[in-house]
Amino acid sequence: MLVTRWGMPVVVDDRGIRYSIASAEEAMNWLMHERKQTSQKGRSAWEACQAARNGELAPEEARSAVEQVAKGTLH
Structure with missing residues (x-):
């Protein structure tokens, strides 16, 4: 398992x-709790x-x- 930080974080x-x-x-941790996780984009x-x-x-x-x-989560 590799832990690689992104150059610029995604802010939600x-x-x-x-x-x-x-x-x-x-x-992945955030996606597990995201209410739209079953959408095509989420998958x-x-x-x-x-x-x-990997x-x-x-x-x-x-x-x-x-x-x-x-x-898609921004309001």
Whole structure:
């Protein structure tokens, strides 16, 4: 398992609670609790983070997938 911090964290402001997600591992933790986790974007982000964690995908690519989910949570 690799822990690779992203250069720039993904910041999520969800109903007044601000999350700063800086790695695939942190993103997986957030995705487990995200209410839209079963959406297509949520599943894709989970798979991208899993692949990044296993060293099969560049961490920044996982960050992009997480960012897409995060954009959907902004109010």
